[in-house]
Amino acid sequence: MGSRIRAGQSRPPRRDPSERGTGSSKLADTVIAWFAQNQRDLPWRRPGFSAWGTLVSEFMLQQTPVSRVVPRLEEWLERWPTPADLAAVPAGEAVRAWASLGYPRRALWLHACAVSIAERHGGVVPHDVDELLALPGIGDYTARAVSAFAYGHRHPVVDTNIRRVIARAVAGQGEPSPPSARRDLAAMEALLPQDPPQARAFNAGLMELGAIVCTARAPRCESCPLARSCSWRAAGYPEHTGPRKAVQKKYEGSDRQVRGLIMAELRAAHKPVTDTEIVTLWPDATQRDRALAGLLRDSLAIRAQGGYTLPS
Incomplete structure (x- = not known):
C-alpha cells in the first residue's frame, strides 16, 4: 500500500542511525530530556503530592480530559485529603461530589477503595502492585501508575498514549494493535531505563508525548523529539491496516x-x-x-x- 503524507507533515528525512543509540537508551534519554522542558504543570507532578492524591487522580483521569479533572481533583482533596476522610462519609457523598466527571461508578469504586485502605492498610495507600490490585476498582494500569508515580518504583506503565507512541516510533504503525497487557508491558519494559527515577520520568514523558504531540488525530510530527528516529515517519506514514478502535456511540439521545x-x-x-x-x-x-x-x-x-x- 502506498504511503501518504498528512497535512502539516513533511516528507521524512533519511533516518540517521547515530540518533538511535544502542538499544532503547537513546529513545529514553531523548524523551526524558524533552519531558523535563515541556511537561505541563499538573497537580500530581508537583513535589509533595500525596500517594492518595495520585490514586484519586488516576481514577478521575479514566475517560475524562485533564482540563476537567484538575479543578474537581483539587476540590476533592481539599474535602477528603486522606482515604480515611472519604471512608468516613456515605458513598452517596462521593457520587454527589463526582458531579459532571462522567462514568460515576468510578466514584463508588473510589469510595470502596478508600474504605479498604482505611481498614486494611492503616489509611496509607500501599506501594506494592499486588496489594494495590487487591483494592476495589483498581486494575493493572492504575496499580502500576500509583506504584511508579507516587512511590518511584520501577514498573512499565502503559496507557493509550504510550501504546500509540510505541506503535509509531518503534513499530512503524500508524495506530497500535488492540490492547494486550502482556505484549504492551513487554514493549514498554524493553524501553524502560533501569534506574527507577529515570524509569519514572520516562513513563511520564512518553505518556505526555502521546497526549500533546503524538496525538491520535493530528500528530505534530515536526515538534516531536523522536521525529528523526521515528519508524512511522521514516516509512512515510503508512496507513493503518489492522483492526481499529470501536467508535463510541453518540451521547445525545443515548x-x-x-x-x-x-x-x-x-x-x-x-x-x-x-x-x-x-x-x-x-x-x-x-x-x-x-x-x-x-x-x-x-x-x-x-x-x-x-x-x-x-x-x-
Missing part, C-alpha cells in the same frame, strides 16, 4: 444521556426524587425506565421512601 440526567437530579436533591419528577426528565418512557433500572442495578441509585436517592 441511554448514557438519560442516566446522566437522572444522576444530576439525584445529586441536586437532598431528599428522595419521586417517580413524577423523574418522568419529567425524559419523554421516552421505555428508555427512561431502562436508564433508571441500570442505575439501580449499578448501585448508583437506591429506592427510598418516596422515591430514589444516591446510595447511603
Whole structure:
C-alpha cells in the first residue's frame, strides 16, 4: 500500500542511525530530556503530592480530559485529603461530589477503595502492585501508575498514549494493535531505563508525548523529539491496516444521556426524587425506565421512601 503524507507533515528525512543509540537508551534519554522542558504543570507532578492524591487522580483521569479533572481533583482533596476522610462519609457523598466527571461508578469504586485502605492498610495507600490490585476498582494500569508515580518504583506503565507512541516510533504503525497487557508491558519494559527515577520520568514523558504531540488525530510530527528516529515517519506514514478502535456511540439521545440526567437530579436533591419528577426528565418512557433500572442495578441509585436517592 502506498504511503501518504498528512497535512502539516513533511516528507521524512533519511533516518540517521547515530540518533538511535544502542538499544532503547537513546529513545529514553531523548524523551526524558524533552519531558523535563515541556511537561505541563499538573497537580500530581508537583513535589509533595500525596500517594492518595495520585490514586484519586488516576481514577478521575479514566475517560475524562485533564482540563476537567484538575479543578474537581483539587476540590476533592481539599474535602477528603486522606482515604480515611472519604471512608468516613456515605458513598452517596462521593457520587454527589463526582458531579459532571462522567462514568460515576468510578466514584463508588473510589469510595470502596478508600474504605479498604482505611481498614486494611492503616489509611496509607500501599506501594506494592499486588496489594494495590487487591483494592476495589483498581486494575493493572492504575496499580502500576500509583506504584511508579507516587512511590518511584520501577514498573512499565502503559496507557493509550504510550501504546500509540510505541506503535509509531518503534513499530512503524500508524495506530497500535488492540490492547494486550502482556505484549504492551513487554514493549514498554524493553524501553524502560533501569534506574527507577529515570524509569519514572520516562513513563511520564512518553505518556505526555502521546497526549500533546503524538496525538491520535493530528500528530505534530515536526515538534516531536523522536521525529528523526521515528519508524512511522521514516516509512512515510503508512496507513493503518489492522483492526481499529470501536467508535463510541453518540451521547445525545443515548441511554448514557438519560442516566446522566437522572444522576444530576439525584445529586441536586437532598431528599428522595419521586417517580413524577423523574418522568419529567425524559419523554421516552421505555428508555427512561431502562436508564433508571441500570442505575439501580449499578448501585448508583437506591429506592427510598418516596422515591430514589444516591446510595447511603
